[in-house]
Amino acid sequence: xxAAATRTPLLQLSxxxxxxxxxxxxxxxxxxVMPGEIHALLGENGAGKSTxxxxxxxxxxxxAGEIRWRGEPITIASPNAARRLGIGMVFQHFSLFEGLTxxxxxxxxxxxxxxxxxxxxxxxEISRNYGLPLDPQREVHTLSVGxxxxxxxxxxxxQDPQLLIMDxxxxxxxxxxxxxxxxxxRTLSAEGRAILYISHKLQEIRDLCETATILRMGxxxxxxxxxxxxxxxLAQMMLGGELAPPGVAGDPSTAPPVLTIRGxxxxxxxxxxxxxxxIALDIRPGEVLGVAGVAGNGQIELLRALSGETVxxxxxxxxxxxxxxxxxxxxxxxxxxxxxxPEERLGHAAVPAMSLVENALLTGYGPKRLLSAGMxxxxxxxxxxxxxxxxxxVRTAGVGAAASSLSGGNLQKFVVGREILQEPKVLIASxxxxxxxxxxxxxxxxxxxxLAGRGTAVVVISQDLDELMEISDRIAxxxxxxxxxxxxxxSVTVEEIGLxxxxxxxxxxxxxxxxxxx
Amino acid sequence: xxxxVQIIVTTILASTPLILAATGELVVERSGVxxxxxxxxxxxxxxxxxxxTMETGSGTLGVFAGMIGGVVISLxxxxxxxxxxxxxxxxxxxxxxxxxxxxxxxxVNHVGRAYSGLPKLDIPGISDIPVLGPxxxxxxxxxxxxxxxxxxxxxxxYRTKAGLVLRAVGESHDAAHAIGYPVVAIRFAAVAxxxxxxxxxxxxxxxxxxxxxxxxxxxxxxxxxxALVVFATWRPWRVLLGAYVFxxxxxxxxxxxxxxxxxxxxxxxxxxxxxxxxVVLVIISRDxxxxxxxxxxxxxxxxxxxx
Numbered sequence: 001x002x003a004a005a006t007r008t009p010l011l012q013l014s015x016x017x018x019x020x021x022x023x024x025x026x027x028x029x030x031x032x033v034m035p036g037e038i039h040a041l042l043g044e045n046g047a048g049k050s051t052x053x054x055x056x057x058x059x060x061x062x063x064a065g066e067i068r069w070r071g072e073p074i075t076i077a078s079p080n081a082a083r084r085l086g087i088g089m090v091f092q093h094f095s096l097f098e099g100l101t102x103x104x105x106x107x108x109x110x111x112x113x114x115x116x117x118x119x120x121x122x123x124x125e126i127s128r129n130y131g132l133p134l135d136p137q138r139e140v141h142t143l144s145v146g147x148x149x150x151x152x153x154x155x156x157x158x159q160d161p162q163l164l165i166m167d168x169x170x171x172x173x174x175x176x177x178x179x180x181x182x183x184x185x186r187t188l189s190a191e192g193r194a195i196l197y198i199s200h201k202l203q204e205i206r207d208l209c210e211t212a213t214i215l216r217m218g219x220x221x222x223x224x225x226x227x228x229x230x231x232x233x234l235a236q237m238m239l240g241g242e243l244a245p246p247g248v249a250g251d252p253s254t255a256p257p258v259l260t261i262r263g264x265x266x267x268x269x270x271x272x273x274x275x276x277x278x279i280a281l282d283i284r285p286g287e288v289l290g291v292a293g294v295a296g297n298g299q300i301e302l303l304r305a306l307s308g309e310t311v312x313x314x315x316x317x318x319x320x321x322x323x324x325x326x327x328x329x330x331x332x333x334x335x336x337x338x339x340x341x342p343e344e345r346l347g348h349a350a351v352p353a354m355s356l357v358e359n360a361l362l363t364g365y366g367p368k369r370l371l372s373a374g375m376x377x378x379x380x381x382x383x384x385x386x387x388x389x390x391x392x393x394v395r396t397a398g399v400g401a402a403a404s405s406l407s408g409g410n411l412q413k414f415v416v417g418r419e420i421l422q423e424p425k426v427l428i429a430s431x432x433x434x435x436x437x438x439x440x441x442x443x444x445x446x447x448x449x450x451l452a453g454r455g456t457a458v459v460v461i462s463q464d465l466d467e468l469m470e471i472s473d474r475i476a477x478x479x480x481x482x483x484x485x486x487x488x489x490x491s492v493t494v495e496e497i498g499l500x501x502x503x504x505x506x507x508x509x510x511x512x513x514x515x516x517x518x
Numbered sequence: 519x520x521x522x523v524q525i526i527v528t529t530i531l532a533s534t535p536l537i538l539a540a541t542g543e544l545v546v547e548r549s550g551v552x553x554x555x556x557x558x559x560x561x562x563x564x565x566x567x568x569x570x571t572m573e574t575g576s577g578t579l580g581v582f583a584g585m586i587g588g589v590v591i592s593l594x595x596x597x598x599x600x601x602x603x604x605x606x607x608x609x610x611x612x613x614x615x616x617x618x619x620x621x622x623x624x625x626v627n628h629v630g631r632a633y634s635g636l637p638k639l640d641i642p643g644i645s646d647i648p649v650l651g652p653x654x655x656x657x658x659x660x661x662x663x664x665x666x667x668x669x670x671x672x673x674x675x676y677r678t679k680a681g682l683v684l685r686a687v688g689e690s691h692d693a694a695h696a697i698g699y700p701v702v703a704i705r706f707a708a709v710a711x712x713x714x715x716x717x718x719x720x721x722x723x724x725x726x727x728x729x730x731x732x733x734x735x736x737x738x739x740x741x742x743x744x745a746l747v748v749f750a751t752w753r754p755w756r757v758l759l760g761a762y763v764f765x766x767x768x769x770x771x772x773x774x775x776x777x778x779x780x781x782x783x784x785x786x787x788x789x790x791x792x793x794x795x796x797v798v799l800v801i802i803s804r805d806x807x808x809x810x811x812x813x814x815x816x817x818x819x820x821x822x823x824x825x
Contacts, residue, residue, distance in 0.1 A: 059696075078698055079696070079697065079698040080698045083698075091696065095690075095692070095693035095694075095696035095697055096690075096693060097685075097686050097689040097690050097693055097694075098689065098690070098815065099689050099812070099815060100682075100685065100686065100689060104682055104686070107679065107682060108682060108683060108686050108694070108697060108699075109697050112679075113679070114678070114679045114682075115679070115682055
């Protein structure tokens with residue numbers, strides 16, 4: 001890599017500026033990527049990473065600035081043009097077709113290729129060479145998230161790209177899968193392919209990347225070698241300030257459980273869903289219980305079973321302060337003090353087209369007494385929405401703004417804040433910081449811990465293991481609809497959780513496997 | 519024996535408009551668009567075909583006129599739903615109502631006029647084979663076009679890249695857009711194809727099945743075609759099967775009442791084709807999960823490109 005300075009950069013952006021109504025997404029951004037380099041693009045949500053990447057991939061046209069590819073000035077008019085140049089992209093949300101096979105999906109991403117035997121053979125070849133096992137004939141909906149990501153990577157590699165853009169590739173993978181992905185990426189880099197790696201996971205960037213460009217508020221604030229930085233120095237550059245210290249996981253609570261779940265089994269109504277099998281759990285006041293697991297292992301079904309969107313035919317499968325509530329729907333459960341923050345912000349947690357005031361009313365009308373003889377107490381409701389916005393630092397034009405107008409992170413702060421201010425007895429939150437920038441994520445985690453400190457039982461279902469290790473008192477793992485025995489966070493290691501997430505259950509785990517991981 | 523041959527021949531004839539319209543609608547729905555205006559497009563096709571044939575004397579020109587009429591009216595639908603993002607269900611219903619009125623207006627001076635019908639295939643020797651000849655080799659050209667189109671659509675959807683792209687657009691328009699496929703253009707083409715096929719179905723009605731023009735002569739066949747697509751779980755060969763079952767039951771109804779002379783209320787016989795078609799198609803697609811999984815995931819959803 002010492003010769004890098006004298007070689008022609010593969011990709012050079014200078015002065016890239018993109019303005020959207022009301023915000024400057026990129027403000028004369030410069031970025032240089034050398035061949036064979038693993039280059040991190042780091043920044044909070046809304047820092048302009050995705051706009052910049054979309055510009056490189058031809059999805060968005062910059063208002064000003066120049067793009068040079070191998071030294072030549074060019075314009076990238078469309079993703080097709082980008083791919084012809086040799087730029088491939090693996091999206092955070094995969095652009096895959098659930099009902100079609102792996103082979104069909106790959107063919108769709110390759111101009112001029114049909115879903116035939118020759119292509120299937122090439123897929124197998126690439127998957128062997130780069131350690132990306134994949135069966136071309138499987139339908140996508142039967143695959144795990146990690147396997148889906150491999151389809152995207154294989155699809156890119158079939159076009160022999162010189163630059164591979166990876167948008168938060170590890171947010172959905174188990175620790176073991178992350179290790180495999182990194183091996184693949186290093187192989188690609190050794191072949192001289194450059195990788196632009198977008199992430200907000202600082203440790204990963206330090207492990208993997210040679211160069212980092214840090215964006216804040218649409219501007220480049222630093223270029224550095226992440227291997228020479230610490231996680232906190234990277235975070236400071238990214239945030240422009242100090243990170244507040246994380247909440248410290250405490251001792252497991254010994255109070256009598258507020259919510260007791262025994263033998264909860266539910267068949268999923270969705271063909272692609274997961275059946276819950278014999279879930280057993282005690283949730284105690286004042287504790288934060290983390291539920292880890294790779295996406296698609298029954299988290300959605302578990303949340304629905306707890307919220308009452310799916311009811312059990314056995315009322316005593318769920319006891320709330322001793323009262324059987326397994327047969328009760330969401331309204332009855334909320335009335336007893338069981339609040340829920342679902343994963344999907346728009347459409348599940350909030351009604352996109354309704355204002356923040358109206359969205360505040362939708363779950364807060366009972367606990368906050370926002371109704372009077374069936375009429376909405378508009379003043380009270382407005383004050384409640386305003387207090388959420390103020391307490392949780394929700395950036396919005398006002399409480400009259402539609403929920404869909406907020407950025408993902410701000411809406412998340414709003415929906416979490418809405419439930420927390422109702423002071424529920426039990427709060428169940430799924431992916432409370434998914435896609436939220438580091439500053440806001442820290443604020444949400446502190447708020448959840450503080451709520452537990454006031455005696456609420458908090459359940460956090462998350463794929464972010466670092467987050468769960470940070471805020472949970474006890475941690476359990478969900479795998480194919482089965483929940484492991486919760487264990488005190490202090491006495492469990494990330495490797496053990498990783499094995500449970502990968503399907504090795506505590507009881508059946510070969511001891512040598514666990515030891516090998518440690 | 520003659521009665522059986524007669525039933526089979528008329529079954530094939532009666533099924534053809536359904537096959538044509540349903541095959542077209544199948545392609546439209548596979549691209550993710552729900553066009554409920556099949557009935558209206560068929561009527562427009564029927565009247566255009568009949569009027570042009572009567573004015574020019576050429577059945578061939580009439581057939582093409584029917585297709586063009588179907589395409590033109592389907593493009594109105596495409597502009598409203600794909601460009602201005604109007605609701606597809608409401609627009610499709612409006613298209614049918616518009617088609618009924620517009621076709622009545624176009625055909626007002628042609629009601630009651632008779633046409634000799636499209637020429638039948640006549641291969642000396644082969645067409646005269648007993649039983650097989652009348653069943654297979656003595657139909658109008660559109661009957662063969664219908665079967666050929668089912669095969670062609672199957673081949674296109676499952677054996678070509680373009681067909682894969684069309685299915686992909688119906689499966690997830692956002693993903694297709696992200697890869698760089700022109701979602702709106704592909705849907706325009708699919709809707710226009712559906713319009714042409716519905717127009718062809720109408721042309722068969724007014725030029726071959728009952729060679730005349732009458733207001734609302736499609737008599738609900740457009741709706742049957744729509745139902746066939748759903749019950750056939752969006753698969754071309756099943757559409758063909760469903761259409762034949764429906765046609766056969768329709769003919770049994772006509773022949774059966776006189777031949778059997780049973781003391782059964784005629785309304786029960788009239789219900790028979792509908793009941794039988796539903797029963798057969800429900801049996802072949804009894805796995806409800808399968809049906810849901812084979813439905814194009816984006817069916818009826820408006821697409822706004824985001825970038």
